[in-house]
Amino acid sequence: MKVVPTRGVSAPKGFTATGISCGIKAADKKDLALVFSEKPAIAAAAFTTNRVAAAPVRATKENFSPESQAIIINSGNANACTGPDGIANAWSMINLTAKKLGCKPSKVLLASTGIIGHALPIKKIRVGIKELKPEAGVVADQDFSEAIMTTDAFPKQLAVQIELNNGPIWIGGCAKGAGMIAPDLMPHATTIAVITTDAPVKKEDLDIHMKSTLNKSFNAITVDGDTSTNDSFFLLANGAAGDFEMSISEKHRFQEALDYVCLSLAKMIVRDGEGTTKVVEYKVVGAKTETDAISVAKTIANSILVKTAFFGEDPNWGRILAAAGRAGAVFDPDDIELDINGMAIIRLGVAVDYDLAALAQQMKAEEIQVWINLNQAGHQAITYGCDLGFDFVKLNSLYTT
Amino acid sequence: MKVVPTRGVSAPKGFTATGISCGIKAADKKDLALVFSEKPAIAAAAFTTNRVAAAPVRATKENFSPESQAIIINSGNANACTGPDGIANAWSMINLTAKKLGCKPSKVLLASTGIIGHALPIKKIRVGIKELKPEAGVVADQDFSEAIMTTDAFPKQLAVQIELNNGPIWIGGCAKGAGMIAPDLMPHATTIAVITTDAPVKKEDLDIHMKSTLNKSFNAITVDGDTSTNDSFFLLANGAAGDFEMSISEKHRFQEALDYVCLSLAKMIVRDGEGTTKVVEYKVVGAKTETDAISVAKTIANSILVKTAFFGEDPNWGRILAAAGRAGAVFDPDDIELDINGMAIIRLGVAVDYDLAALAQQMKAEEIQVWINLNQAGHQAITYGCDLGFDFVKLNSLYTT
Numbered sequence: 001m002k003v004v005p006t007r008g009v010s011a012p013k014g015f016t017a018t019g020i021s022c023g024i025k026a027a028d029k030k031d032l033a034l035v036f037s038e039k040p041a042i043a044a045a046a047f048t049t050n051r052v053a054a055a056p057v058r059a060t061k062e063n064f065s066p067e068s069q070a071i072i073i074n075s076g077n078a079n080a081c082t083g084p085d086g087i088a089n090a091w092s093m094i095n096l097t098a099k100k101l102g103c104k105p106s107k108v109l110l111a112s113t114g115i116i117g118h119a120l121p122i123k124k125i126r127v128g129i130k131e132l133k134p135e136a137g138v139v140a141d142q143d144f145s146e147a148i149m150t151t152d153a154f155p156k157q158l159a160v161q162i163e164l165n166n167g168p169i170w171i172g173g174c175a176k177g178a179g180m181i182a183p184d185l186m187p188h189a190t191t192i193a194v195i196t197t198d199a200p201v202k203k204e205d206l207d208i209h210m211k212s213t214l215n216k217s218f219n220a221i222t223v224d225g226d227t228s229t230n231d232s233f234f235l236l237a238n239g240a241a242g243d244f245e246m247s248i249s250e251k252h253r254f255q256e257a258l259d260y261v262c263l264s265l266a267k268m269i270v271r272d273g274e275g276t277t278k279v280v281e282y283k284v285v286g287a288k289t290e291t292d293a294i295s296v297a298k299t300i301a302n303s304i305l306v307k308t309a310f311f312g313e314d315p316n317w318g319r320i321l322a323a324a325g326r327a328g329a330v331f332d333p334d335d336i337e338l339d340i341n342g343m344a345i346i347r348l349g350v351a352v353d354y355d356l357a358a359l360a361q362q363m364k365a366e367e368i369q370v371w372i373n374l375n376q377a378g379h380q381a382i383t384y385g386c387d388l389g390f391d392f393v394k395l396n397s398l399y400t401t
Numbered sequence: 402m403k404v405v406p407t408r409g410v411s412a413p414k415g416f417t418a419t420g421i422s423c424g425i426k427a428a429d430k431k432d433l434a435l436v437f438s439e440k441p442a443i444a445a446a447a448f449t450t451n452r453v454a455a456a457p458v459r460a461t462k463e464n465f466s467p468e469s470q471a472i473i474i475n476s477g478n479a480n481a482c483t484g485p486d487g488i489a490n491a492w493s494m495i496n497l498t499a500k501k502l503g504c505k506p507s508k509v510l511l512a513s514t515g516i517i518g519h520a521l522p523i524k525k526i527r528v529g530i531k532e533l534k535p536e537a538g539v540v541a542d543q544d545f546s547e548a549i550m551t552t553d554a555f556p557k558q559l560a561v562q563i564e565l566n567n568g569p570i571w572i573g574g575c576a577k578g579a580g581m582i583a584p585d586l587m588p589h590a591t592t593i594a595v596i597t598t599d600a601p602v603k604k605e606d607l608d609i610h611m612k613s614t615l616n617k618s619f620n621a622i623t624v625d626g627d628t629s630t631n632d633s634f635f636l637l638a639n640g641a642a643g644d645f646e647m648s649i650s651e652k653h654r655f656q657e658a659l660d661y662v663c664l665s666l667a668k669m670i671v672r673d674g675e676g677t678t679k680v681v682e683y684k685v686v687g688a689k690t691e692t693d694a695i696s697v698a699k700t701i702a703n704s705i706l707v708k709t710a711f712f713g714e715d716p717n718w719g720r721i722l723a724a725a726g727r728a729g730a731v732f733d734p735d736d737i738e739l740d741i742n743g744m745a746i747i748r749l750g751v752a753v754d755y756d757l758a759a760l761a762q763q764m765k766a767e768e769i770q771v772w773i774n775l776n777q778a779g780h781q782a783i784t785y786g787c788d789l790g791f792d793f794v795k796l797n798s799l800y801t802t
Binding site for chain 1: 450451452453454479481482483484485486516517518625626627628629630704705706709710712713715717718719720722723724725726727728730731732733734735737747749750751752789790791793794795797798799
């Protein structure tokens with residue numbers, strides 16, 4: 001597998017992309033992004049489980065067709081909690097994009113990200129859509145990745161290429177962070193992620209590939225525990241690499257490459273979490289059920305007390321166990337085992353005679369692995385989280401002002 | 402109802418209390434507390450639902466008898482995640498207290514609070530228990546309330562007196578905060594709360610009174626969303642006010658007085674939440690079920706993004722709606738209504754034309770009421786929460802060091 005960090009959604013054959021400033025954000029920052037497939041592509045999509053779903057999510061779910069050709073995305077305004085006007089504006093974005101591209105509105109997917117509860121500046125967007133000129137290449141990928149950013153400190157994209165018997169196929173991906181991040185996509189993102197591929201994936205396989213990858217990537221991360229109103233994940237496969245059928249082993253390799261792209265993007269989001277100084281991986285093993293494993297991993301990752309302890313590089317592991325205990329999972333505290341960065345801390349529910357100075361040293365790392373064995377059965381889960389420090393408070397206490 | 406803020410657990414007839422320093426905490430701070438009833442009292446108790454329940458919780462649940470006479474509490478060490486030694490130390494505290502008081506061990510209740518995962522200094526506690534001299538009065542109440550404190554900035558107690566047909570009865574209460582606060586007591590605390598009364602409450606009524614009051618008080622607060630390993634609630638009724646039967650209307654008045662004491666203590670905990678500058682009341686009405694109402698209120702109150710917005714006095718109400726939407730409750734976002742301190746903000750899911758400057762002014766208040774109507778049915782719930790600012794991070798990032 002060839003990994004190309006400088007490329008993104010227009011790396012696969014037949015896709016073009018662009019990103020421009022249409023004036024939603026201040027200071028001429030890019031805020032309108034488009035990805036386009038020359039031929040209609042097989043599409044799979046997943047949306048936030050939040051009941052207060054934004055207008056673009058509601059319109060796109062209604063409009064969704066498994067043969068899609070374009071994704072239009074604006075940043076700087078979430079078009080959420082905006083009532084009937086918001087819904088009308090979402091449909092306007094779909095219709096204007098279809099007109100611009102000369103395709104049917106049913107082939108256009110839409111996502112928005114930014115502040116909640118403000119009216120969408122549809123006049124600026126209307127002018128912006130007319131100006132869009134999608135192309136393929138490094139510049140187009142970069143523009144697209146910048147135009148979907150909100151509080152992100154850096155753009156998040158990569159492309160990979162794998163060789164199949166009939167030649168190479170590409171997967172390109174792009175996502176945004178960096179706040180209101182606890183994606184819970186159904187069929188199982190505040191993330192917006194766009195994945196393109198020129199592989200000839202069949203319609204019936206694309207949903208399976210998507211579901212498999214989401215639970216291992218975007219649904220396994222959390223920055224602040226707040227699942228957004230606008231999370232959207234789109235996967236487009238246009239088959240431009242060639243008209244052939246992938247073998248079972250090739251499908252496995254496609255899945256692996258897709259997982260790599262999605263997990264790489266998901267981890268970039270955590271690393272760029274607002275005010276984050278550390279990425280912490282919580283691996284829970286030995287759970288009675290997968291639900292228990294996920295619940296324990298996510299509860300610890302979202303615990304404010306655990307997050308502030310990691311920020312302070314304070315080896316206060318009691319908070320990790322306390323959070324595990326309130327997760328609703330079935331286990332006996334006397335069975336629990338805990339390792340931090342490979343150091344054994346707890347065995348049979350009790351602290352072993354570990355080296356406190358060595359543990360304190362481990363707490364200074366930028367990447368920390370927390371391993372918990374519940375010793376009940378064989379189920380496991382991983383959640384990628386982060387710390388919570390002064391910069392998080394600074395960034396989040398004055399967001400609208 | 403007469404409210405006496407300077408009195409606590411020894412205000413009801415027949416109860417004595419004390420609090421001393423036995424050397425668990427540094428600087429001779431009080432850390433060992435006892436309340437004693439001259440006659441065995443009818444007892445009701447509720448404990449944390451956390452799976453990683455501390456040794457004192459596990460021992461007391463096993464030892465619990467509905468006829469109890471004493472409650473021994475240490476602060477400065479939670480005796481949690483301490484294995485078989487921790488369990489043995491918990492039983493030692495029970496047995497030593499029984500010996501000191503000349504009662505059966507089955508009549509002694511135990512609670513501990515403080516850091517998790519450190520061995521209990523049982524030798525110091527053994528010496529301390531021998532020195533305990535419980536008395537009734539203002540000084541005894543004050544000593545008791547100080548000795549159960551951990552990171553609390555101030556002691557939390559009050560006593561109330563109500564007049565019944567057969568004379569006055571007292572209810573005295575004391576609780577501790579101020580971190581790892583999201584009590585979820587079963588039968589439905591990191592709080593420890595002790596309530597005493599000399600009212601002649603029947604055994605079969607005491608549990609009903611307790612359950613009714615817990616859901617309106619301690620189970621309705623959250624500081625950080627982290628339900629503790631040590632939460633314990635004790636209610637002792639020794640009948641010393643007289644041997645009479647309370648009428649139904651008197652039982653109602655008793656419940657009201659008990660609710661007043663417990664809600665007052667619970668609110669003191671939120672006000673003393675680590676680094677807190679504001680108390681926010683979230684009242685959710687119009688929910689389809691009570692579970693939905695509680696879930697929406699607690700999810701908003703525990704949202705890091707909502708809490709940091711309140712710290713910044715930033716009227717970013719979109720975060721409130723986003724948190725409501727991920728609570729798992731059934732509602733239509735187009736039905737939602739939101740008021741902040743009585744100002745209408747959202748009607749039919751959309752922002753009304755409110756006065757932003759006036760709302761910004763309301764955000765500066767120390768007490769804020771958030772009212773949300775889901776407009777589904779008639780169920781409601783209240784959660785008392787707080788903000789999250791720089792002092793919270795400061796206090797919680799360097800707890801053990």
